Amino acid sequence: MNVTxxxxxxxxxxxxxxxxxxxxxxxxxxxxxxxxKKRIADGLAAAERGKHEQELAExxxxxxxxxxxxxxxxxxxxxxxxxxxxxxxxxxTARTEGERIKASAESDxxxxxxxxxxxxRGKVVSLSVxxxxxxxxxxxxxxxxxxxxxxxxxxx
Numbered sequence: 001m002n003v004t005x006x007x008x009x010x011x012x013x014x015x016x017x018x019x020x021x022x023x024x025x026x027x028x029x030x031x032x033x034x035x036x037k038k039r040i041a042d043g044l045a046a047a048e049r050g051k052h053e054q055e056l057a058e059x060x061x062x063x064x065x066x067x068x069x070x071x072x073x074x075x076x077x078x079x080x081x082x083x084x085x086x087x088x089x090x091x092x093t094a095r096t097e098g099e100r101i102k103a104s105a106e107s108d109x110x111x112x113x114x115x116x117x118x119x120x121r122g123k124v125v126s127l128s129v130x131x132x133x134x135x136x137x138x139x140x141x142x143x144x145x146x147x148x149x150x151x152x153x154x155x156x
Contacts, residue, residue, distance in 0.1 A: 130155070
């Protein structure tokens with residue numbers, strides 16, 4: 001065996017191997033690496049877009065929450081104002097109704113007082129007439145006056 005022939009054979013085999021790798025393996029491998037590089041770049045870009053969209057969504061959510069809180073505060077303020085108005089209306093209605101009831105009661109009391117006065121006037125008149133008739137029927141002396149007063153008191 002000749003070292004030179006072996007060396008040339010190995011060199012020729014090495015060049016055939018390099019040509020084969022270059023022709024059939026290198027291009028698909030570089031293409032595959034380029035595709036992978038592009039997919040990784042697209043993935044990173046999509047991640048950045050997603051992060052940016054997430055930040056925008058968080059800002060929008062914060063704005064929506066802020067608006068909702070403002071609306072809720074406005075609704076609460078409106079409800080409190082309406083509640084105060086209702087309370088004031090109820091107070092005014094109660095005050096008016098109380099005054100009406102009071103006036104009616106005063107009128108009823110005045111009518112009862114007038115009836116009592118008329119009744120008392122009638123009783124006083126009848127007692128006066130009865131007393132006068134007894135006074136006229138008897139002689140007036142000191143003893144009979146005391147008896148007359150006792151009779152009048154007994155009738156009352």
